[in-house]
Amino acid sequence: MDRIQMKTPLVEMDGDEMTRILWAEIKKELLEPFIDLKTEYYDLGLPEREKTQDQVTVDSAEATKKYGVAVKCATITPNAQRVEEYKLSQMWKSPNGTIRAILDGTVFRAPIMVKGVSPVVKNWKKPITIARHAYGDVYKNSELCPKTPGKAELVFTDSQGNETRQTIFDFTGPGVLQGQYNTDKSITSFAHSCFQYALDTRQNLWFATKDTISKQYDHRFKDIFQEVFEAAYKAKFEKAGIEYFYTLIDDAVARVIRSEGGFIWACKNYDGDVMSDMVSTAFGSLAMMTSVLVSPDGNYEYEAAHGTVTRHYYKYLKGEETSTNPMATIFAWTGALRKRGELDGIPSLGEFAGKLERACIETIESGVMTKDLAGLWEGETPARAVNSLDFLKAVRERLEIFHPKG
Numbered sequence: 001m002d003r004i005q006m007k008t009p010l011v012e013m014d015g016d017e018m019t020r021i022l023w024a025e026i027k028k029e030l031l032e033p034f035i036d037l038k039t040e041y042y043d044l045g046l047p048e049r050e051k052t053q054d055q056v057t058v059d060s061a062e063a064t065k066k067y068g069v070a071v072k073c074a075t076i077t078p079n080a081q082r083v084e085e086y087k088l089s090q091m092w093k094s095p096n097g098t099i100r101a102i103l104d105g106t107v108f109r110a111p112i113m114v115k116g117v118s119p120v121v122k123n124w125k126k127p128i129t130i131a132r133h134a135y136g137d138v139y140k141n142s143e144l145c146p147k148t149p150g151k152a153e154l155v156f157t158d159s160q161g162n163e164t165r166q167t168i169f170d171f172t173g174p175g176v177l178q179g180q181y182n183t184d185k186s187i188t189s190f191a192h193s194c195f196q197y198a199l200d201t202r203q204n205l206w207f208a209t210k211d212t213i214s215k216q217y218d219h220r221f222k223d224i225f226q227e228v229f230e231a232a233y234k235a236k237f238e239k240a241g242i243e244y245f246y247t248l249i250d251d252a253v254a255r256v257i258r259s260e261g262g263f264i265w266a267c268k269n270y271d272g273d274v275m276s277d278m279v280s281t282a283f284g285s286l287a288m289m290t291s292v293l294v295s296p297d298g299n300y301e302y303e304a305a306h307g308t309v310t311r312h313y314y315k316y317l318k319g320e321e322t323s324t325n326p327m328a329t330i331f332a333w334t335g336a337l338r339k340r341g342e343l344d345g346i347p348s349l350g351e352f353a354g355k356l357e358r359a360c361i362e363t364i365e366s367g368v369m370t371k372d373l374a375g376l377w378e379g380e381t382p383a384r385a386v387n388s389l390d391f392l393k394a395v396r397e398r399l400e401i402f403h404p405k406g
């Protein structure tokens with residue numbers, strides 16, 4: 001077979017440490033032999049971010065707006081120790097935060113399921129995708145701890161200078177106090193991203209808040225979702241045979257546990273933060289969790305949900321063998337290639353993505369896997385824990401059965 005030709009480049013965002021090593025190997029072993037890979041390359045590795053004063057991150061996000069699809073390697077978010085280690089001129093912000101601020105949108109996280117590594121919740125048969133609203137609420141709060149008795153008020157001054165005032169509480173002693181907000185604009189784009197992603201993946205969409213208690217704040221989320229749904233998606237959902245379903249968060253939690261999976265669960269910011277950790281842990285491993293940022297105007301950025309796996313990288317630097325799981329990073333590539341194929345009308349790209357995913361999953365199901373999964377393995381054949389490169393080679397062999405090379 002000839003290598004598959006691409007029309008539009010993928011925006012390629014390289015990263016740091018162990019995932020950077022895997023990134024190059026994945027391209028070399030699993031992509032370039034089969035695809036005439038077109039990418040516009042941005043090096044988001046920390047040395048290059050320092051060199052360009054983080055301009056490279058901004059440029060890569062702008063390129064994503066231009067081309068529509070990006071694939072990102074995990075990157076270091078600097079802290080004080082990293083400033084020292086990399087001799088940074090400042091503590092650069094999280095690249096994901098910078099990219100999200102430019103693209104806007106919602107992060108969808110979904111587990112990769114394989115037979116032999118079963119979810120803790122035994123009736124979960126299909127992946128559960130969490131869609132987290134990544135703006136506002138408690139993450140942008142103002143808070144204080146009054147030390148004396150006093151009155152706490154909620155005051156809103158409109159642009160004409162008119163005040164609306166409400167007593168929050170008359171404190172008779174010390175206590176705690178917090179103010180938070182969100183905007184119709186952000187909630188609306190969150191809703192669009194969720195409905196759009198549900199259509200893209202043909203899955204039902206669930207959304208839940210605490211609107212019975214938060215009769216204005218949470219209720220506003222519920223209303224906006226309903227308005228957006230009716231105005232722009234109801235007919236499309238019917239046509240696709242999927243449904244939108246709103247319920248109270250307490251009810252959602254119970255239903256999620258009793259469900260067999262296979263839907264998208266849209267969550268407010270805090271709920272999504274907490275629930276995505278719970279759901280990903282219950283599915284097995286962070287190394288098997290994919291993540292995609294979908295912007296309201298239809299741009300996509302695919303990545304693994306885990307970090308740069310620093311501990312393995314230091315072993316690698318010492319020349320020791322590492323068994324780092326490349327699954328989520330491979331699936332970031334397949335997600336991006338499939339989307340690129342869809343947008344450019346190149347079905348062979350999507351088909352290749354499907355074959356590569358199948359080769360990965362079947363390799364694990366045959367008992368060959370990295371150490372992290374071997375520890376969770378319950379399959380019939382005993383697990384053979386291999387290093388990262390041997391795992392990639394095993395996937396390559398299987399891939400060539402599905403997709404013979406020229």
Ligand code: NAP
Nearest residue numbers: 074075076077287305306307308309310311324325326372
């Ligand atoms: P991490 O890189 O996700 O790794 C935490 C631990 O989880 C690892 O030490 C390893 O456990 C296990 N693990 C994660 N991914 C794995 C994989 N693919 N294969 C096998 N095991 C895996 O998180 P971190 O150590 O907290 O963060 C490291 C760096 O990544 C930080 O600089 C952070 O800023 C960055 N980070 C980036 C992103 C992103 O770009 N999206 C996300 C999170 C963190 P064992 O050591 O027990 O084997």
Ligand code: MG
Nearest residue numbers: 272273274277
């Ligand atoms: Mg969290």
